[in-house]
Amino acid sequence: MAVTDSTHGTMAAFQLIAVRVADSDGATGLGYTFTVGHGGTAVLALLRDDLADWLVGQPADGIGELWQQMWWRLHWVGRGGVASFAMAAVDIALWDLQARRAGRPLWQHLRETVEWLTGADSPPVVTPYVGGIDLEDPIELLLDRTRDRLESGFRAIKMKVGRPDLAEDVERVTAMRGLLGPDIPLMVDANMRWSVDEAITAARALGGLGLVWLEEPTAPEDWDGHARIADEGGLPIAAGENLHSVAEFRELITRGGVSYPEPDVATVGGITPWLEVARLSAEHDLPITTHGVHDLHVHLLAAIDHASFLEVHGFGLERFIGDPLVISDGQALVPDRPGHGVELDWERLRKSEI
Amino acid sequence: MAVTDSTHGTMAAFQLIAVRVADSDGATGLGYTFTVGHGGTAVLALLRDDLADWLVGQPADGIGELWQQMWWRLHWVGRGGVASFAMAAVDIALWDLQARRAGRPLWQHLRETVEWLTGADSPPVVTPYVGGIDLEDPIELLLDRTRDRLESGFRAIKMKVGRPDLAEDVERVTAMRGLLGPDIPLMVDANMRWSVDEAITAARALGGLGLVWLEEPTAPEDWDGHARIADEGGLPIAAGENLHSVAEFRELITRGGVSYPEPDVATVGGITPWLEVARLSAEHDLPITTHGVHDLHVHLLAAIDHASFLEVHGFGLERFIGDPLVISDGQALVPDRPGHGVELDWERLRKSEI
Numbered sequence: 248m249a250v251t252d253s254t255h256g257t258m259a260a261f262q263l264i265a266v267r268v269a270d271s272d273g274a275t276g277l278g279y280t281f282t283v284g285h286g287g288t289a290v291l292a293l294l295r296d297d298l299a300d301w302l303v304g305q306p307a308d309g310i311g312e313l314w315q316q317m318w319w320r321l322h323w324v325g326r327g328g329v330a331s332f333a334m335a336a337v338d339i340a341l342w343d344l345q346a347r348r349a350g351r352p353l354w355q356h357l358r359e360t361v362e363w364l365t366g367a368d369s370p371p372v373v374t375p376y377v378g379g380i381d382l383e384d385p386i387e388l389l390l391d392r393t394r395d396r397l398e399s400g401f402r403a404i405k406m407k408v409g410r411p412d413l414a415e416d417v418e419r420v421t422a423m424r425g426l427l428g429p430d431i432p433l434m435v436d437a438n439m440r441w442s443v444d445e446a447i448t449a450a451r452a453l454g455g456l457g458l459v460w461l462e463e464p465t466a467p468e469d470w471d472g473h474a475r476i477a478d479e480g481g482l483p484i485a486a487g488e489n490l491h492s493v494a495e496f497r498e499l500i501t502r503g504g505v506s507y508p509e510p511d512v513a514t515v516g517g518i519t520p521w522l523e524v525a526r527l528s529a530e531h532d533l534p535i536t537t538h539g540v541h542d543l544h545v546h547l548l549a550a551i552d553h554a555s556f557l558e559v560h561g562f563g564l565e566r567f568i569g570d571p572l573v574i575s576d577g578q579a580l581v582p583d584r585p586g587h588g589v590e591l592d593w594e595r596l597r598k599s600e601i
Numbered sequence: 602m603a604v605t606d607s608t609h610g611t612m613a614a615f616q617l618i619a620v621r622v623a624d625s626d627g628a629t630g631l632g633y634t635f636t637v638g639h640g641g642t643a644v645l646a647l648l649r650d651d652l653a654d655w656l657v658g659q660p661a662d663g664i665g666e667l668w669q670q671m672w673w674r675l676h677w678v679g680r681g682g683v684a685s686f687a688m689a690a691v692d693i694a695l696w697d698l699q700a701r702r703a704g705r706p707l708w709q710h711l712r713e714t715v716e717w718l719t720g721a722d723s724p725p726v727v728t729p730y731v732g733g734i735d736l737e738d739p740i741e742l743l744l745d746r747t748r749d750r751l752e753s754g755f756r757a758i759k760m761k762v763g764r765p766d767l768a769e770d771v772e773r774v775t776a777m778r779g780l781l782g783p784d785i786p787l788m789v790d791a792n793m794r795w796s797v798d799e800a801i802t803a804a805r806a807l808g809g810l811g812l813v814w815l816e817e818p819t820a821p822e823d824w825d826g827h828a829r830i831a832d833e834g835g836l837p838i839a840a841g842e843n844l845h846s847v848a849e850f851r852e853l854i855t856r857g858g859v860s861y862p863e864p865d866v867a868t869v870g871g872i873t874p875w876l877e878v879a880r881l882s883a884e885h886d887l888p889i890t891t892h893g894v895h896d897l898h899v900h901l902l903a904a905i906d907h908a909s910f911l912e913v914h915g916f917g918l919e920r921f922i923g924d925p926l927v928i929s930d931g932q933a934l935v936p937d938r939p940g941h942g943v944e945l946d947w948e949r950l951r952k953s954e955i
Contacts, residue, residue: 282677282678283677284677285647285650285651285674285675285677285678286647286651286675286677286678286679286684287650288646288647288649288650288651289643289644289646289647289650289651289678289683289687290643290678291646292642292643292645292646293639293640293642293643293683295642296639296641296642296643297639297640297642297643320639321639321640322843323636323637323638323639323640323843323868324636324639324640324643324644324682324683324686325640325682325683326681326682326821326822326843326845327680327681327682327845328678328679328680328681328682328683328684328685328845329643329647329678329679329682329683329684330640330682330683331682332678333643466848467680468680468846468848468849469848470852489676489677489680491680491681491682492822494820494822494823495822498824498852514677
């Protein structure tokens, strides 16, 4: 399966890297991360050569402390990048193990055990949206696919922008809004395509179309650029899928560059830092959205009080995941299996080994 | 060889990762990077699985363009971390090849070909300093080793600070200043040990001892913290060995957090981004110092007009490097062999393979 967006070009293969942990009582946990085609064996090398042996014998319940130790163990080559992917796989596995031991679904386990999380008794509600990697699709195909998505139960849609000619973006988004009517939430994603000035121009041009957010308008580390786009462009900004540390989110958030922080648990270092980003966002009254790995993020959004939309985007991993997320009438079914409840098809994975 | 500092703990092994490139005429170039004990196989995996095949057949002379392509190729797992190490090894090899083809030492080749570099006719002068990883050394041993270093030709010394009790740091630095007298430059390095407030307190306590700089006082990504330490502590700040992108240096520099930017060519992504950091530093009137791999950095400091001290620190790599840097009477001999002139002992490296 090859897909394209405005910046990543053609992505011919995704890579899934999984970690299984077991404690001395035989309880197990599963964690995983993914790449868009490069770096998978590097993530694997960190896990195999720098983390696995060291993890054996560590106490499984002090996840925060273990996370800090991993951070410093990998610090010289870390502070983001490949290290955040490897740490994510380990951290997710540890949380899964802990929730399974407690016999609770992950979202509930987080509500029960993470001090700042409130709302333990309210029912978990997670509203998904779906996007296509559709920048190259002709308008008719784009609309046809959107009709299919609405029929599948989605009630919120994201589309790509960043065509060479801004007028085409406006035309495509206008057509989409025409199809959706005024009430169905619509987001657009530029995948870092634009300069700051281009993004401001584009945001203004797209301003009358009732967009929930403009995502990744420019280079992810241009904090002040994001703030200018938010101020001068007039659209709410979603960003964060390319940030790999809490410190990076702190910059983006405190400098006013984002309305919808979008941490990816599989690439920001795991559930432990994801929750830190969520806490920071709550302090700034910003709702959290997510990127990828929706089978994990459904739990994280269900656990917090300030959840925005859940991105449903399989990145090809769905072929290896049993019991996939169920979407019904605009809502995601929050799983009640212990832990995150994801099972991987190891037989099939083995055949695709990197 | 095991060494310690205030933050990294015991580092039992360094890892050297090398890249050799050859062009279609048979000209060759050598690049390398290193780790402090973890991540070496991950760097190798990126090189072998994500860069090597793609590099074959690319034009060897458009290094800036190739660098950008590498950046975007690895972007999803990159923007720093392991990717910056792998890219550094490739980029250094490409510059070495280009300088060797031109028959010029690297420093001269850079002066001739990099547009913003001036001073092409002035003799290259590089002043080294040497440091020990000596935080645990008793004062007498510290002073003895310093005497040896002065006898070896060094006329500038760096020592570690960050003892549990600040009074010990003051005592040790005072003793060192007593040994050196008022004229020999002395720097101190805290290896990220302190909080911002602790660093300010420490900087003030060390203020009367004629220090050239206080290095890495706190967490590398705390830009505003560095600026506060510089403002309120009263000592010049050196920092950057843990930064892995030009964007990170831009933050640190533009927010006033550093007096002596300290990019490490082997971990910031190579010569191409190192020069960008140098240009940015020149624009802010900041002299550049370096970290590690002195056999490469001697060329880079020789090429620029705003060089501060060259750190001489082998990280164990010196066992594998022929023709090591020569220090004489307080100066580093700038090599005149084509390229960077470093040859690795491949036989010996093979025996230590990771």
